[in-house]
Amino acid sequence: MTSRQGRFLRRVAAMAAKEVLHIRRDPRTLYIALALPVIMLLLLGFGLSFDIERIPLVVADGDRSAASRELARAVFGSRDFAAVAGSDARAAQTELRRGQAMAALVIPAGFARELDAGRDSPVQLLVDGSDGNTARQIMGKIDAILRAHGGSRAGFADSPPLAVKVSTLWNPASRSALFMVPGVAAYLLAIAAVLLTALTIAAEWERGSMEQLFASPVGRLEIVLGKLLPYLALGMLQLLLVISLGTTVFDVPIHGSLPMIFVAGLLFLTGMLGQGLLVSVLARNQLVATQAGALSSLVPSLLLSGMLVPIENMPWILQALTVVVPARYLVHALRTLMLKGGGFQVIALDLLALLAFAVVILALATLRFKRRLA
Amino acid sequence: MNAIEAQELTRDFGATRALDGLSFAVPRGQLFGLVGADGAGKTTAIRALAGLIALDGGRALVAGRDVASGGSLVRESLGLVPQQSSLYPDLSVAENLRFFARLFCLPKQDFRERSARLLGITRLEPFAGRRADALSGGMYKKLALACALLHRPEVLLLDEPTVGVDPVSRRELWALLHEFVAEGMTVLLSTPYMDEAERCHRVALVHEGRLLLEGEPGALLDDFARSPACRQTAPSFETLFLARLEQADRERERGDA
Numbered sequence: 079m080t081s082r083q084g085r086f087l088r089r090v091a092a093m094a095a096k097e098v099l100h101i102r103r104d105p106r107t108l109y110i111a112l113a114l115p116v117i118m119l120l121l122l123g124f125g126l127s128f129d130i131e132r133i134p135l136v137v138a139d140g141d142r143s144a145a146s147r148e149l150a151r152a153v154f155g156s157r158d159f160a161a162v163a164g165s166d167a168r169a170a171q172t173e174l175r176r177g178q179a180m181a182a183l184v185i186p187a188g189f190a191r192e193l194d195a196g197r198d199s200p201v202q203l204l205v206d207g208s209d210g211n212t213a214r215q216i217m218g219k220i221d222a223i224l225r226a227h228g229g230s231r232a233g234f235a236d237s238p239p240l241a242v243k244v245s246t247l248w249n250p251a252s253r254s255a256l257f258m259v260p261g262v263a264a265y266l267l268a269i270a271a272v273l274l275t276a277l278t279i280a281a282e283w284e285r286g287s288m289e290q291l292f293a294s295p296v297g298r299l300e301i302v303l304g305k306l307l308p309y310l311a312l313g314m315l316q317l318l319l320v321i322s323l324g325t326t327v328f329d330v331p332i333h334g335s336l337p338m339i340f341v342a343g344l345l346f347l348t349g350m351l352g353q354g355l356l357v358s359v360l361a362r363n364q365l366v367a368t369q370a371g372a373l374s375s376l377v378p379s380l381l382l383s384g385m386l387v388p389i390e391n392m393p394w395i396l397q398a399l400t401v402v403v404p405a406r407y408l409v410h411a412l413r414t415l416m417l418k419g420g421g422f423q424v425i426a427l428d429l430l431a432l433l434a435f436a437v438v439i440l441a442l443a444t445l446r447f448k449r450r451l452a
Numbered sequence: 453m454n455a456i457e458a459q460e461l462t463r464d465f466g467a468t469r470a471l472d473g474l475s476f477a478v479p480r481g482q483l484f485g486l487v488g489a490d491g492a493g494k495t496t497a498i499r500a501l502a503g504l505i506a507l508d509g510g511r512a513l514v515a516g517r518d519v520a521s522g523g524s525l526v527r528e529s530l531g532l533v534p535q536q537s538s539l540y541p542d543l544s545v546a547e548n549l550r551f552f553a554r555l556f557c558l559p560k561q562d563f564r565e566r567s568a569r570l571l572g573i574t575r576l577e578p579f580a581g582r583r584a585d586a587l588s589g590g591m592y593k594k595l596a597l598a599c600a601l602l603h604r605p606e607v608l609l610l611d612e613p614t615v616g617v618d619p620v621s622r623r624e625l626w627a628l629l630h631e632f633v634a635e636g637m638t639v640l641l642s643t644p645y646m647d648e649a650e651r652c653h654r655v656a657l658v659h660e661g662r663l664l665l666e667g668e669p670g671a672l673l674d675d676f677a678r679s680p681a682c683r684q685t686a687p688s689f690e691t692l693f694l695a696r697l698e699q700a701d702r703e704r705e706r707g708d709a
């Protein structure tokens with residue numbers, strides 16, 4: 079091949095092959111790419127997903143009917159809740175305040191009558207909201223139990239976040255692992271991808287090899303693409319690993335299209351690798367690139383992706399910020415595909431956003447990548 | 453026709469004027485030496501000729517093309533050995549060679565022939581499998597030279613190729629350069645060693661980004677021997693250049709006062 083495109087491809091391949099050699103010579107890269115996510119997924123997955131068991135709960139039964147006792151039995155029938163003695167709503171509140179109970183289920187008088195009449199018979203759930211994560215779990219679990227028990231509707235004392243509703247809808251047992259694994263996957267991919275590429279261009283500057291590259295006919299886009307491809311392959315391997323681990327160790331189902339999961343992952347990774355390139359093009363030094371890379375991927379994908387805090391619960395300014403955080407779209411796409419099911423149609427918008435981010439960031443990285451030493 | 457032309461090259465780094473209207477020309481097939489003290493502007497000049505830095509003024513031409521706008525056509529006619537290490541330390545000698553050959557899209561057969569020849573004349577053949585960071589300083593320089601020669605550049609730019617090289621390798625390196633020049637290559641090299649000047653076809657003495665002296669070594673020495681500034685019967689380049697540098701410093705002091 080001697081045509082222009084032929085030379086373009088050959089130089090991209092030359093850069094990529096060289097990068098593969100670097101990866102093989104320095105196993106730390108492989109460690110960052112493959113071992114680190116597995117270790118972190120296990121740590122985070124277990125740490126964050128440990129469903130709280132035997133939550134002290136007091137039932138204030140104001141109805142004292144067969145129906146109300148049956149409901150209480152259903153609640154304590156699961157291992158999730160442990161009974162705390164209590165009588166009426168007032169006593170229940172005292173227990174809550176003292177910290178003896180973390181939640182109180184108040185069944186009003188007339189509960190059975192309403193139920194028999196076929197009307198809605200609301201029960202009240204009081205939750206100690208001082209630990210938001212636990213409170214969220216309790217609400218989810220009670221909601222799940224009530225649903226299972228007979229479609230009774232739980233009325234919450236403090237208005238619950240919308241996400242709880244959503245999560246319990248598609249995550250019937252309200253297991254947090256199901257919710258966390260897709261988020262953790264996005265988070266790990268983001269960090270590893272940005273870090274890996276942030277290091278590689280900065281390394282060319284530090285070694286002095288950039289001078290040789292710039293003096294040769296290799297173009298900026300050829301350098302960028304040649305650097306990108308090997309890490310993209312590594313990133314896809316990482317995604318495969320994280321997903322297999324999620325489905326085997328954490329029993330996360332995949333209701334939706336598996337190929338679509340990889341398409342979303344590919345677009346996300348491309349954007350993250352581009353972000354790493356941009357960081358290293360600007361930093362020109364491995365230490366700064368590492369720190370800027372880690373920070374710029376870690377913070378947004380941890381806090382602004384909807385992985386820990388539902389986006390709907392954020393102040394509007396943060397909500398607005400999440401629009402440019404690609405992890406947000408990947409988390410949404412993965413949760414949708416894994417927990418709800420579906421294919422391209424349900425995540426089309428996410429894919430579009432991920433694609434847009436990838437294109438813009440790669441264009442920026444290539445443009446900012448000046449073919450000048452000084 | 454001139455293979456290299458530096459026209460009024462000017463470049464500031466903050467308050468430092470690294471290049472101050474530096475001009476010279478190198479005809480095709482000549483070996484041209486840039487001599488100057490540390491910080492004189494040699495590296496900056498070579499980088500300007502390779503199109504690696506932006507200029508505040510002037511123009512650099514290689515093989516008749518402006519390096520700022522010549523793109524890959526210029527770069528394909530250029531070979532560069534930078535002053536600092538610029539190869540991949542974790543790649544072997546052979547891998548470094550192969551990488552640069554691929555960047556220049558060298559056909560496989562050409563690569564095999566040329567790398568074998570270059571490994572032979574640089575006597576790096578026994579070390580082909582050795583990592584670049586395990587080479588001695590001299591061997592490393594020769595590898596950098598081999599990498600820059602693979603694509604048979606018309607113009608070869610060498611930034612202090614003999615620094616840190618033992619005397620034997622240094623003599624070999626000069627012999628190699630003369631061979632390339634005899635084959636029609638144009639070579640520009642920089643050196644801090646005044647005594648290397650006489651091995652070039654032409655030399656230029658650079659000081660604070662300006663040209664102090666330029667010409668054929670023999671003619672420069674003859675002129676100097678006849679001048680009143682010379683107090684020796686058989687002056688060396690060292691005394692010539694040092695005398696010229698002192699004169700430049702005196703002129704500047706007078707200018708400042």
Ligand SMILES: Nc1ncnc2c1ncn2[C@@H]1O[C@H](COP(=O)(O)OP(=O)(O)OP(=O)(O)O)[C@@H](O)[C@H]1O
Nearest residue numbers: 452465468470489490491492493494495496497644
């Ligand atoms: N990237 C840069 N940023 C700031 N100053 C620079 C830069 N490059 C060179 N300089 C300054 O420009 C001047 C000329 O430097 P240059 O490297 O060209 O000298 P040199 O002749 O190659 O010296 P040496 O023999 O020590 O290599 C010096 O004062 C140097 O400090």
Ligand SMILES: [Mg+2]
Nearest residue numbers: 494495496535
């Ligand atoms: Mg220098």
